[in-house]
Amino acid sequence: MQFQLTNELIEKVELFVNEQNDKELKKLLNEFHYADIAEILDELDLDDAVYLIKLLDSETTSDILTELDEDTREKVLQNLSAKEIAEEVEELDTDDAVDIIAELPQDRQQAVINQIEDQEHRDEIQELLAYDEDSAGGLMAKELVKVYETWTVAGCLRRIRGQAKDVTRVHSIYVVNKQEQLIGRLSLKDLIVAKSEQKIAEIKKDNVDWVHVNDDVEDVARVMAKYDLEAIPVVDDSQTLLGRITIDDIVDVLKEEADKDYQLAAGITQDVDLDDSILELTKARLPWLFLGLLGGIGAFIIMEGFQEAFNKYAVLFFFTPLIAAMAGNVGVQSSAIIVQGLANDDVKGSVNGRLIKEMLLAALNGVILAVFLFLFVWIYNGEMLKAVAISVSLVAVIIIAGLIGTFVPLFLDKKGIDPAIATGPFITTSNDILGILLYFWIAKLILGI
Amino acid sequence: MQFQLTNELIEKVELFVNEQNDKELKKLLNEFHYADIAEILDELDLDDAVYLIKLLDSETTSDILTELDEDTREKVLQNLSAKEIAEEVEELDTDDAVDIIAELPQDRQQAVINQIEDQEHRDEIQELLAYDEDSAGGLMAKELVKVYETWTVAGCLRRIRGQAKDVTRVHSIYVVNKQEQLIGRLSLKDLIVAKSEQKIAEIKKDNVDWVHVNDDVEDVARVMAKYDLEAIPVVDDSQTLLGRITIDDIVDVLKEEADKDYQLAAGITQDVDLDDSILELTKARLPWLFLGLLGGIGAFIIMEGFQEAFNKYAVLFFFTPLIAAMAGNVGVQSSAIIVQGLANDDVKGSVNGRLIKEMLLAALNGVILAVFLFLFVWIYNGEMLKAVAISVSLVAVIIIAGLIGTFVPLFLDKKGIDPAIATGPFITTSNDILGILLYFWIAKLILGI
Structure with missing residues (x-):
């Protein structure tokens, strides 16, 4: 199952791009995970990479964009219109969407946001962009599964079927009161195991970990690693549930942190790669x-x-x-x-x-x-x-x-x-x-x- | 919500231990997460730490043991009988159980294993102990949720209620055929969204990532980080499903790896801590x-x-x-x-x-x-x-x-x-x-x- 990035594969892709053989390209690339396609794109000429991004459907390309090398992504985005970028961003969870938009030059950011059709997605992205990127707010996503303490298990399952479609992974279900304050959590497992007429308030777990929206990402990483958490909810001063941070983002934070410390120790400032100029x-x-x-x-x-x-x-x-x-x-x-x-x-x-x-x-x-x-x-x-x-x-x-x-x-x-x-x-x-x-x-x- | 390890807190615990005030000790410590209690124990004298391990119930202490500093854990375990260690180990998932047993001297390992009452747990631990600790087999747990492709969604949910009780976190549900070979996966979400009479074979996702039981842990970490996976199934040569690795273990691997590289770069061999002698x-x-x-x-x-x-x-x-x-x-x-x-x-x-x-x-x-x-x-x-x-x-x-x-x-x-x-x-x-x-x-x- 291991993907191998070979010269033959890259040459094959380049050949198909040159021939504009879209059918074969799609057939070939559909086999691969988006993270693998991103690796291929990182090796291609800019023109070829842009060609592929425009060719594949935005459901895949949006994920590819998040996985590209920062340098490649910057160049690819320069070759897309604000409308095209907005289409990519619409496919992404809010945290990934914000990461991409934040990398754009200031003047393009608003142009892209204005082109996002989904009003709610647009508002959420605007909200997240306002947070410091080194804070919990800068890392969190708005997508989460939230239930009210007054709901029953059966009603809850019914509603979750709707909410969960927008959430890639349901780690925890967060329980809030009428004031939208975080008061507990549930796992899907708890819901499935419970009786359908029980009230959420009866089965919820009260000891829910959370971080404050202004907490430093390194502190968030420390808390999540210490308590082996896979997701953590983010709240504001009045305990209102604002978003959640998932462990995959924390893995990235830890890796970047370690890389940076290692580079500083070796006398290298700035985040550089082997393949930088x-x-x-x-x-x-x-x-x-x-x-x-x-x-x-x-x-x-x-x-x-x-x-x-x-x-x-x-x-x-x-x-x-x-x-x-x-x-x-x-x-x-x-x-x-x-x-x-x-x-x-x-x-x-x-x-x-x-x-x-x-x-x-x-x-x-x-x-x-x-x-x-x-x-x-x-x-x-x-x-x-x-x-x-x-x-x-x-x-x-x-x-x-x-x-x-x-x-x-x-x-x-x-x-x-x-x-x-x-x-x-x-x-x-x-x-x-x-x-x-x-x-x-x-x-x-x-x-x- | 942030736990603060203060001198006052440690002194309070020491006082209660000296007074053998078990009631107050339990009341005090029950407020804390096991990872926090482990931090307290790391600071106590060995006698006090052992006293607390023997006082608290093994559901909590087993988790505390996994979070202790390696040095502290070694000393605490020396002060427990094989029977007592076996009781702790029974409470743990197989991967954590194996980590603890593997640290014991060779002659005590078998003594502890023999004291494990649950036959299945004992066999699984024996199996896991045989793998190289730097391989996927050495990192995986036997606990997972497995369904057969021939089951229906309704039957599946019913059986999962049973299996899931033993599994701390259900990340993915693995689909196997009659030969126990991994052929697909499902999320709990997929199950909840599906119609109850559908067959698993119809709704399963075929593109399931996996690692081989002999793969190096660093390669496993790389695959999981690259594809943003939160759990990955482990198979043998004939694609038989053997276990699964979860992201929290990978976070630990990544941290250890980074720490080791950093220390090597700084001219420090062996894994040392600030508080080592x-x-x-x-x-x-x-x-x-x-x-x-x-x-x-x-x-x-x-x-x-x-x-x-x-x-x-x-x-x-x-x-x-x-x-x-x-x-x-x-x-x-x-x-x-x-x-x-x-x-x-x-x-x-x-x-x-x-x-x-x-x-x-x-x-x-x-x-x-x-x-x-x-x-x-x-x-x-x-x-x-x-x-x-x-x-x-x-x-x-x-x-x-x-x-x-x-x-x-x-x-x-x-x-x-x-x-x-x-x-x-x-x-x-x-x-x-x-x-x-x-x-x-x-x-x-x-x-x-």
């Missing part, structure tokens, strides 16, 4: 490299400042890459653990406690490594005092690097800045400089230069 | 630091080899941290993009094509940075030839670092090794050494030392 990749990578360059220049200036010790203790200078590397590695290790702890909401207790623990940990690692380095330098070089100076500096550098790696992400998080920034070249660079400075300073002290 | 954290961090130390010693030996050039061109040595940092940063950037591309199954086309693109990208970045560095050295130092030597080396180092960063993860992946290993200290260290070697070699060539 060299220019886009340069824009994402150059700033951090430039930071590294400035750090290197800083290290140069420090080392130059210690030049007078040079003739006597040249060997010290040969260990600067080692010191810099260790400072960087330790810093990244400790900040990565903190960043992950923050992401999983695991950071409890005082900052001081964290710092003391990291100091002990770094000291332990540092001493083990320093003993090894001491033996190497002593045996290789024969001069014990130099070996002492280098090893003692190493321990100090590792401890300081660990403390910085622990403190910086905690500090950034407190200031409301994404702590993941701290795990990449930022920590490496600052630890490089500080490590080298500390190293020469301690070595100088011990050697009495 | 200093010894555990040291074990996870020290090996990579040791690698960095060896790299630093390598750099030392290289620099010592170029010592004769020292008196004349001391300034060259002051730039080694810069060169090493740039080599490391570029290497991590390029390998991170490849590792992520591999994880998202985005790496198509030839390796050569990737390398050429990375070379162009690195060259572009390198030249921009080198121009800046050239101007700095020239203005600061006044010697153009030295400035040329340093800048040209920088370009070369960046290109080579980019190529290594691209090639190594691709190579590891081809050899079946997790490419994420390549993004951490491994790349940094090898690029450090190679970068420094290349730098001195090119500088020597240009300056004619």
